Amino acid sequence: MFSGELKAQRLSALFGKTFPFLALLCFLSGCTTLPEGPRPIGTTELKSSVVKLPATLIGNALIIEVKGSGGPYHFLIDTGSSVTLVTPEFALSHQSKEAAQADLSDIPVRASDGTTTELPPTTLDLLELGSAKFYTVPCVIYSCEPLSEQLGIKIDGILGFPLFKKTILTLDYIHPHVELRASGSLDTLPGSTVNFTPLGDRPMITASLNATSFTALIDTGSDEALSLNPTTTPPQYAYGPTEGPTVATLTGDRPEQIARLSENLRLGSYTVDQPVAELTDNLSSLGGGILKYFTLTFDPENNRMSFSKDEQSQIVLPGKKSTGLSFAKTPAYWRVVGVIPGSPADAGDIEPGDLVIKINHQSVSEWNITRYDTMLDLDQTITFTFLKGIQETDKTLKVIDLIP
Numbered sequence: 001m002f003s004g005e006l007k008a009q010r011l012s013a014l015f016g017k018t019f020p021f022l023a024l025l026c027f028l029s030g031c032t033t034l035p036e037g038p039r040p041i042g043t044t045e046l047k048s049s050v051v052k053l054p055a056t057l058i059g060n061a062l063i064i065e066v067k068g069s070g071g072p073y074h075f076l077i078d079t080g081s082s083v084t085l086v087t088p089e090f091a092l093s094h095q096s097k098e099a100a101q102a103d104l105s106d107i108p109v110r111a112s113d114g115t116t117t118e119l120p121p122t123t124l125d126l127l128e129l130g131s132a133k134f135y136t137v138p139c140v141i142y143s144c145e146p147l148s149e150q151l152g153i154k155i156d157g158i159l160g161f162p163l164f165k166k167t168i169l170t171l172d173y174i175h176p177h178v179e180l181r182a183s184g185s186l187d188t189l190p191g192s193t194v195n196f197t198p199l200g201d202r203p204m205i206t207a208s209l210n211a212t213s214f215t216a217l218i219d220t221g222s223d224e225a226l227s228l229n230p231t232t233t234p235p236q237y238a239y240g241p242t243e244g245p246t247v248a249t250l251t252g253d254r255p256e257q258i259a260r261l262s263e264n265l266r267l268g269s270y271t272v273d274q275p276v277a278e279l280t281d282n283l284s285s286l287g288g289g290i291l292k293y294f295t296l297t298f299d300p301e302n303n304r305m306s307f308s309k310d311e312q313s314q315i316v317l318p319g320k321k322s323t324g325l326s327f328a329k330t331p332a333y334w335r336v337v338g339v340i341p342g343s344p345a346d347a348g349d350i351e352p353g354d355l356v357i358k359i360n361h362q363s364v365s366e367w368n369i370t371r372y373d374t375m376l377d378l379d380q381t382i383t384f385t386f387l388k389g390i391q392e393t394d395k396t397l398k399v400i401d402l403i404p
Helices: 089-094 097-102 145-151 369-378
Strands: 043-047 050-056 063-064 073-078 083-087 107-110 118-119 121-129 132-141 157-160 167-172 177-182 193-194 196-199 202-208 212-218 226-228 237-248 252-261 265-267 271-273 276-280 295-299 304-308 321-323 326-329 336-341 355-359 380-389 391-398 398-401
Touching: 043 177, 083 089, 083 121, 083 326, 089 121, 097 121, 097 369, 118 391, 132 336, 145 326, 145 369, 237 321, 237 336, 237 398, 252 336, 252 398, 321 369
Parallel strands: 073 157, 083 132, 226 276
Antiparallel strands: 043 132, 050 063, 050 177, 063 073, 083 157, 107 118, 121 132, 167 177, 167 295, 193 304, 196 202, 202 212, 202 265, 237 252, 252 276, 265 271, 295 304, 321 398, 326 336, 336 355, 355 380, 380 391
16 A cells, blocks of 8 residues: 555546546536547457457556557556546557647546646547557546556556546456456356446446445545545544554645544455545545455446455555654655644655655655555564655654554
């Protein structure tokens, strides 16, 4: 997961939820103004009965790699996003001639915190994912640099859930890969099947905390385990709430409140004991922190999905550890974007905007998400080298449990 140290990116639409992959939840209006290509929007062709795409699990994000002219390309599939986003470079080489020549107004995109920004629309003539072809794809243009820097791999786009409405989509977190099948090719889905209700072209399911049912978005673009709106679903707490890390949204950064619940979460026939939750004013959602324990299969044509897993494996959601810092990661330095009050970082007089160039005396360029999170889990202290002007200063901070 994206730790309390590395700023979470919520992408649910880079956009559709916090990159806490980031969180970003995104909605799109005015799509009808996009130019149409020679094939109707949504036209999908699969060259085999099962298209299997290799993927890598980075943090809580399932990243697919596809070949192609100018590739390979890397995409995040974000079921919490109602729109597909691509980088300016990808759009330049794949957009339709009509879209390239059109003078279209930017369209509003809403982030997970309810604020909005505007992004330019375009249409891709063709998007190829292995031997799967998607024609006339409406999308918006967004620089994925923050997400790329956070994950340590160049991200070329975020694929929203509507792209796959003519397929059966399987996201296998356990044996990382993605599968695409034609609609109607599976009478039954593997594992525990639940119905979902589309909300803005995104899948909403009914989950429960003990005996209390609530509606949650399936949000593969969020690194959180559970985001819960306590106003609509008042929980019982085993620990907290307490202030957590700073997360990134489309329109800015914000601190989050986190807690461990005393109730158990029920998903279909599976139970997650006392999950850690981020408390939100927006939609409740299930993100990569929980979804990574499953293989997910979506059947948009019949509004159903399934959870399946190795019955011998247990779902154990760890607590959250931190020195109290949240960072925005770049190859040259990590910039402090948040300091948790009362934390070791707060006591060390560290402020947002401070720059870290080394961790445990090694350049930050040598630290990726996985290595850093492992250190948080195992070490009791971390030494950061801060740069102010030309002056380097080491500060050793204690690692604490934000949530046991």
